[in-house]
Amino acid sequence: MKKFFIYFFAFIFICFILPALLTKRNIETSSNVQAENLNATSEAQNNEEKYNYKNYGIIKLLHHETGEVEEVELDTYLCNVVSAEMPADFEIEALKAQAVVARTYTVYKIQNKKHENADICDDSNCCQAWVSKEDRLARWDENLRESNWKKIEECVNTTKGKIITYENKPINAFFHANSGGTTELPVNVWGGGSNLPYLQVVETAGEEGYTQYSSEVILTQEELLEKLKTKYEDIQINFENSEDLKILEYTDSNRVKTIKFGNHELSGVETRTLLGLRSANFEITKQDDKIKFTVKGYGHGVGMSQTGADTMAKQGSNYEEIIKHFYVGVEIKEINSL
Numbered sequence: 155m156k157k158f159f160i161y162f163f164a165f166i167f168i169c170f171i172l173p174a175l176l177t178k179r180n181i182e183t184s185s186n187v188q189a190e191n192l193n194a195t196s197e198a199q200n201n202e203e204k205y206n207y208k209n210y211g212i213i214k215l216l217h218h219e220t221g222e223v224e225e226v227e228l229d230t231y232l233c234n235v236v237s238a239e240m241p242a243d244f245e246i247e248a249l250k251a252q253a254v255v256a257r258t259y260t261v262y263k264i265q266n267k268k269h270e271n272a273d274i275c276d277d278s279n280c281c282q283a284w285v286s287k288e289d290r291l292a293r294w295d296e297n298l299r300e301s302n303w304k305k306i307e308e309c310v311n312t313t314k315g316k317i318i319t320y321e322n323k324p325i326n327a328f329f330h331a332n333s334g335g336t337t338e339l340p341v342n343v344w345g346g347g348s349n350l351p352y353l354q355v356v357e358t359a360g361e362e363g364y365t366q367y368s369s370e371v372i373l374t375q376e377e378l379l380e381k382l383k384t385k386y387e388d389i390q391i392n393f394e395n396s397e398d399l400k401i402l403e404y405t406d407s408n409r410v411k412t413i414k415f416g417n418h419e420l421s422g423v424e425t426r427t428l429l430g431l432r433s434a435n436f437e438i439t440k441q442d443d444k445i446k447f448t449v450k451g452y453g454h455g456v457g458m459s460q461t462g463a464d465t466m467a468k469q470g471s472n473y474e475e476i477i478k479h480f481y482v483g484v485e486i487k488e489i490n491s492l
Contacts, residue, residue, distance in 0.1 A: 368450060
């Protein structure tokens with residue numbers, strides 16, 4: 155009889171009481187997880203929403219093709235800029251660096267206005283690139299559109315309010331596609347008094363793995379003369395004389411500073427423009443009646459290299475370390491603290 159009661163109570167416990175206890179525990183655990191998730195979501199939303207710009211929260215954007223001036227929230231504008239300026243498949247810390255650089259560049263432009271009725275324009279040749287969300291999404295593969303845009307938004311939102319400063323002022327945050335391994339001084343690109351203490355020659359390893367790193371342009375002697383004559387009608391080159399086609403001087407970053415084309419001496423930057431080269435970091439070789447320009451890097455080379463930023467991110471650097479590598483002696487501050 156005693157064994158009967160033991161088996162009976164064991165049966166009741168296993169069939170009814172134990173499942174009830176486990177269910178309650180699971181409900182409590184699930185509730186706790188849901189609560190934690192809600193708290194995390196709420197905290198993330200608060201982090202995104204808590205930054206209130208005292209100034210610069212709304213900017214006036216000039217669309218250069220239409221002449222229309224649009225008022226837009228700064229960080230909304232920056233999502234369009236970052237998505238236009240840097241590939242979405244770059245590392246997230248590189249994209250964060252681009253977001254801070256673009257925000258800084260925007261604020262600098264606002265403080266040093268170039269346009270009468272606008273703060274900045276969407277022409278990359280004048281200010282910085284911008285593309286509408288609709289156009290940007292259309293250019294991505296359909297299965298990547300949502301994730302790419304969320305990634306861009308995350309990089310802008312997690313760096314809200316952050317700008318790069320030197321002596322407590324926003325810097326002129328130049329950037330470019332690929333430095334060819336070494337960045338350039340602004341004075342060697344734009345001349346005059348454009349040298350800035352935070353824009354120095356710095357090296358970055360690993361950029362050779364990108365398509366922007368190397369390129370070449372091959373021109374016939376006649377094609378070369380035609381391109382140069384668009385600026386210098388009287389130019390004459392004796393292609394049999396090695397002294398008539400010669401690099402005379404390099405900058406500290408190994409870009410061409412001065413090159414001789416027959417009866418004219420041109421800067422490397424001007425040569426790049428006239429001949430359609432990707433950068434002023436090039437070498438020249440003659441191949442029968444053709445001239446070959448072998449080019450390293452893409453862009454003017456000043457400030458942050460985008461592929462250099464991606465390389466550093468792949469190596470474990472965060473966005474602040476990336477920024478402080480390319481801009482010497484700077485600080486990253488909250489814009490409201492200025």
